Amino acid sequence: MKVGGSKKKLKEKIEMHLRSATRKLITFDTVQETLNYLLESFYNEYTCDVVAILLKEDGQLVPKVWKGGNFNIDQIMNLSLKVCSPDLLEYALWGSAKEEGLETCAFADGLKSENIATWFTVPLKQSEKTGYGLCVIGFYDLVPLIIEAEQNFTEFGHDVAVAIELAQEKEEQKRKIKGIEWIKENTFTGSSIESVIGKVVERAIKGTKAQGACIYLYDETNRCFTLTPPIHGTIKLEEKIFIHSVGIFDHYFPSVESSGEHELTVPLLANLKTVGMLYVCHKEGHFFTNEDLKFLKFVSTFVSIQIENARLYQFEYESKRRLEKILNYHQELVKKTVEGQDLELITSVAGSTLGMSILLYDRFLKPITSYVQEDKKHLSKLYDNKILSRKPQITQLLSKELWIEEDQITFSIWPIKSGRDVLGYLVLFLEKEEMDRVLHFTIDYTINVYAIEFIKQKLIIDAREQEKESFVNQLFADPIDDQEKVITYATLINWNISESHRVAVLSMEINEVQEDLIAVEGYKTWLWDQIKTELAQNYPYMIYTRKGDEFILIVKETEERKSPVHYWRDVYIQMKRTVQKENERVQIYLGIGDFTRTIKDYYYSYIKAAKAKNIVSHHPAKEGYAFYDDLGSYTILNNSSDPLAAELFIKKHLAPLIQYSKNNVDLFLTLQVYLQHNGNYREASDELFIHRSTLEYRIERIEDLLNINLSNADIRFELMMAYKLYSLYDFNRSEFCEV
DSSP, X not given: OHHHHHHHHHHHHHHHXXXXXXXXHTTOSSHHHXXXXXXXXXXXXXXOSEEEXXXXXXXXXXXXXXXXXXXXXXXXXXXXXGGSOGGGGXXXXXXXXXXXXXXXXXXXXXXXXXXXXXXXXXXXXXXXXXXXXXXXXXXXXXXXXXXXXXXXXXXXXXXXHHHHHHHXXXXXXXXXXXXXXXXXXXXXXXXXXXXXXXXXXXXXXXXXXXXXXXXXXXXXTTTEEEEEEEEEXXXXXXXXXXXXXXXXXXXXXXXXXXXSSSEEEEEEEETTEEEEEEEEEOOTTOOOOHHHHHHHHHHHHHHHHXXXXXHHHHHHHHHHHHHHHHHHHHHHHHHHHHTTOOHHHHHHHHHHHHTSOEEEEETTOOEEEEEOOXXXXXXXXXXXXXXXXXXXXXXXXXXXXXXXXXXXXXXXXXXXXXXXXXXXXXXXXXXXXXXXXXXHHHHHHHHHHHHHHHHHHHHHHHHHHHHHHHHHHHHTSSSOXXXXXXHHXXXXXXXXXXXXXXXXXXXXXXXXXXXXXXXXXXXXXXXXXXXXXXXXXXXTTOEEEEETTEEEEEEEGGGGTTOHHHHHHHHHHHHHXXXXXXXXXXXXXXXXXXXXXXXXXHHHHHHXXXXXXXXXXXXXXXXXXXXXXXXXXXXXXXXXXXXXHHHHHHHHHHHXXXXXXXXXXXXXXXXXXXXXXXXXXXXXXXXXXXXXXXXXXXXXXXXXXXXXXXXXXXXXXXXXHHHHHHXXXXXXXXXXXXX
16 A cells, blocks of 8 residues: 555646646746756756756757756757657657567667666657647656656647747747847948848848858849848859749749748748749758748848849949949030041940940941951951841931841941931940840930931031032033033042043833822932942942033043943943842933034033933843944934924824823833834844734724824834934923823
């Protein structure tokens, strides 16, 4: 009875102690205080030799507090759960040196190896939850244990687990409070982004005890996250992490919002938009807990807006500095323009300020000047080739720039315009990603400056052209009003007018219906400018001018060398190639006069060239150019007829045909082709692209209209004469439609 009564008293004593300890445990604010109290209460109450509390961390039993024992508990009891019995964290266990103990349990073996004769464990575990760890009590001597108290210790372990969880929550709240205090202390407008990031990284390290931490900021332009200093510890991730799917970051960052690994990443959100990522890491074998994740989320919630504000503040600050720089740049460009500086100096200022290579071309895509960065000068020829290879595409630009990327070279072509007219092209070598609102504004301003300079130069050239045309109108007049003035002007432009020259007249015919005559004349002027530009390369001493609708070329006799025929054939071919490269529907006709010997001969050479041009334009079968002296009968007609007599002769022989052709089949052209082929039906029908029988019907209709017989040679001669006069004087059919 005494033994039974003694056990009962001991059990009651244990119950009272455990009940008292449970009430005390819930008063502590930290896990460490809870563990320390638990340690002292067991050590003092049970007069034991060893007391230790071990917690589960990352699959390992780790001694947190201990007392007593003549061995290094932190080494002996630091064990992997894989080598320990799974019952350790589930049940209260008892052990003795005399018994076999737990089979294949490194924990029990460790106690035995240190001569612990008697021991028992209290699992720190809530019901239905994974245990936090255990409390172990050991004796060097054999001590009789009260088996009946097992349930009490088990329930006490539940209470301890609750107390630990409560202490953890209190610690978490304190950590949040400290975080809020830290945020209040470190939140102020105008902080640099480096300063904000540095403080956030520092707080992340302290709050999670991580080995490394950093922040990646999102770059919307390049669609990537960029590692932004300052950085704490060693970061093994890439400096730039490019993404393809916005909002899905698990493929790009490790452990996104997921604890239990040695790395942890938390998104930084501002206004429902991801502005960055907070990344922390441990060394291998140490893992982040769910509490660490909660803490980082808490921190990120408050600092995301501040980081975004700091970034926006920095962006605005940099934009302000850029704008100030741009304003200075604008002033410099305006100064160069006002001072009348050339395009080369303006291009140099633009290129050095913008920090990129620049090429400037005229409207025909001929190089004017360039600014190539020092480290890219060896690519100058490659740049030119790339531009010229895209000429057809570039010359079609209306307003928007053209971006080209090939062979790892990216450049953009910007048309320089005045109204609807393209004055030139500006080529910039930069990546499209570099283009932002400020840079675009700067480029637009630069283009405007170039446009002003082009317009200034064009006004000067136009003034000179007008002065030249005024001079030419006097030179090609009969008689010359002021011969001395003409000679003086020719001297000013280094033209020895007394030398022998030849005059040629060019006309253009656009085979399209154009109601806007102003647009047509403007287009002809544009083509004429291209012709002059092309000819200037091979014929530098040729003189160009204009008289009304006619374009005039004047060439020194010595320039024709030994073969005038070959010379003018090559000139015509080059002009035709230049025009048809732009528009295949445009036809050109060239008439070539004879040589001048005196100043008065320029008028006669011009008249002969104009007559030759008229005749060529009315004879599609001809080559498109002709010398006046090679026109045969036309020269006799020109010297023996006056315009009024020619008009009356044409009306007499061809007027009915012209009137009929106005609203019906073109019998005027049919008869002309028929006569040119000397009445050969087969050849004439082939040229007209009609059947022989159709031609025969038309000839019969022509004979009826003119009341003639085309088999009569005299009648055919008179009709041929009428056609030659029509071509020679360049009459228009409308002049003969009302008789």
